[in-house]
Amino acid sequence: MPLDATHDPQRRSWLASAETEGTDFPVQNLPYGRFRRTGSDEPWRIGVAIGDQILDLRLASASGAWQGVEAERLAPDLQPLAGGDLNAFMARGPAAWQAVREALSEGLTAGSARQAALQPCLVAQADAEMGLPFSVGDYTDFYAGIHHARTVGALFRPDAPLLPNYRWVPIGYHGRASSIGVSPQAVRRPWGQQAPVPAEAGTPRFGPTQRLDYELELGAVIGLPNPLGEPVSIEQAQAHLFGLVLLNDWSARDVQGWEYQPLGPFLSKNFASTVSPWVVTMAALEPFRRPFERAVDDVQPLPYLDGVENRARGALDIQLEVRLQTASMRERGLPAQRLMQSNAQDAYWTLAQLVAHHTVGGCNLAPGDLLGTGTLSGPRPEQGGSLLELTAGGKQRLTLAHGETRAFLEDGDTVELRGRCEQPGARSLGFGPCRGTVLPARER
Numbered sequence: 001m002p003l004d005a006t007h008d009p010q011r012r013s014w015l016a017s018a019e020t021e022g023t024d025f026p027v028q029n030l031p032y033g034r035f036r037r038t039g040s041d042e043p044w045r046i047g048v049a050i051g052d053q054i055l056d057l058r059l060a061s062a063s064g065a066w067q068g069v070e071a072e073r074l075a076p077d078l079q080p081l082a083g084g085d086l087n088a089f090m091a092r093g094p095a096a097w098q099a100v101r102e103a104l105s106e107g108l109t110a111g112s113a114r115q116a117a118l119q120p121c122l123v124a125q126a127d128a129e130m131g132l133p134f135s136v137g138d139y140t141d142f143y144a145g146i147h148h149a150r151t152v153g154a155l156f157r158p159d160a161p162l163l164p165n166y167r168w169v170p171i172g173y174h175g176r177a178s179s180i181g182v183s184p185q186a187v188r189r190p191w192g193q194q195a196p197v198p199a200e201a202g203t204p205r206f207g208p209t210q211r212l213d214y215e216l217e218l219g220a221v222i223g224l225p226n227p228l229g230e231p232v233s234i235e236q237a238q239a240h241l242f243g244l245v246l247l248n249d250w251s252a253r254d255v256q257g258w259e260y261q262p263l264g265p266f267l268s269k270n271f272a273s274t275v276s277p278w279v280v281t282m283a284a285l286e287p288f289r290r291p292f293e294r295a296v297d298d299v300q301p302l303p304y305l306d307g308v309e310n311r312a313r314g315a316l317d318i319q320l321e322v323r324l325q326t327a328s329m330r331e332r333g334l335p336a337q338r339l340m341q342s343n344a345q346d347a348y349w350t351l352a353q354l355v356a357h358h359t360v361g362g363c364n365l366a367p368g369d370l371l372g373t374g375t376l377s378g379p380r381p382e383q384g385g386s387l388l389e390l391t392a393g394g395k396q397r398l399t400l401a402h403g404e405t406r407a408f409l410e411d412g413d414t415v416e417l418r419g420r421c422e423q424p425g426a427r428s429l430g431f432g433p434c435r436g437t438v439l440p441a442r443e444r
Helices: 057-061 068-082 086-090 094-108 115-121 146-156 253-259 308-313 327-331 351-359
Strands: 032-037 045-050 053-056 122-124 128-131 139-142 172-174 180-182 185-188 191-194 205-208 216-222 241-248 273-275 319-325 337-343 370-372 414-421 434-439
Touching (some): 045 068, 053 057, 057 068, 057 115, 068 086, 068 094, 086 094, 094 115, 115 122, 172 351, 180 185, 191 253, 216 351, 241 370, 241 414, 241 434, 273 434, 351 370
Parallel strands (some): 139 370, 180 273, 185 434
Antiparallel strands (some): 032 045, 045 053, 053 122, 139 172, 191 205, 216 241, 216 370, 241 273, 319 337, 319 414, 414 434
């Protein structure tokens, strides 16, 4: 996707809130979400975020903003959006995505003749209830963050943190699509089996997890499907990716430690995963692509995972952070505290490599399928993307600014993920918050 007028950092919106310092949603972003007015029983509809508003695409498509030949050209692409079906729009492919992006960008730009028609189609984000932006057909979680893999591996295998296959194959497992929720989400502390204490006791414990954790991830949303039996090459992979969301893959570490051998996570991961409500498109992220490089002394990807374009522009420069607000902080009016920062470009595998590997055996991906990156930690100890890393497996409690400590999450804690893209010569943009609050376990 080449840079075009929609990326122009000098382009300004006629909507004042889209021009405020630090906004996540300038006119260069235009992410998609699913919403309805709070307290209403109106049908869910698709909108794009602009400043502190949402452009209702049901209203916009009927507003008369586009006329004549242009209206006829846009009608097939706007129809699924007007009907509240982002999956159907994503299935139309890159040409449709680009046509609508250009039309919306032009219509929301200062001086547009379409302002009078589109302005009544705005809804304040503060007055909207957000739903899952797309229907998640299937969910695969990868392990693309090498710093997370190495740190966690060292907790269990100090002499060999990375297994031999890690540098050759993008490791992943199939997660549970039905328990994916949208921010802000209430997350119930799950029950499950845990290892016997002492180990020689033989009988596992059963009860609420005592080691509840978050995982800082990105979720890649598949737009264009591929037929069963037809792999997607790494050169074609970008055309199948519609956009990204922030993803918190909540984890019950004590349940995970007992159950994951030999087949991997199950109940420790299937109770909740939270995504941010806005899908930031790959087109919007185009200015923030970076070269994907492996060290010369590292193994190089197999041919099906390697390509000129992937090496030149396969990584993404997305600044990520985790914030925590405890129940006590909330009661005292204290803001969430930032726990860490990292960057998505530190991932060991690119999104294109994840798509190519997922389909190389013939797997058919569908619009709305979600590919989690795995925890995106940074190279330094303070950049761990989970409490498991920041507390060395719970052995070193984290002290918060107001005096509370944490080894793992406690009831009432709110975890907030943030993502933002900034660089000279490009308009900064963000993902909006991805929040989840821990509720006590249900009584049995």
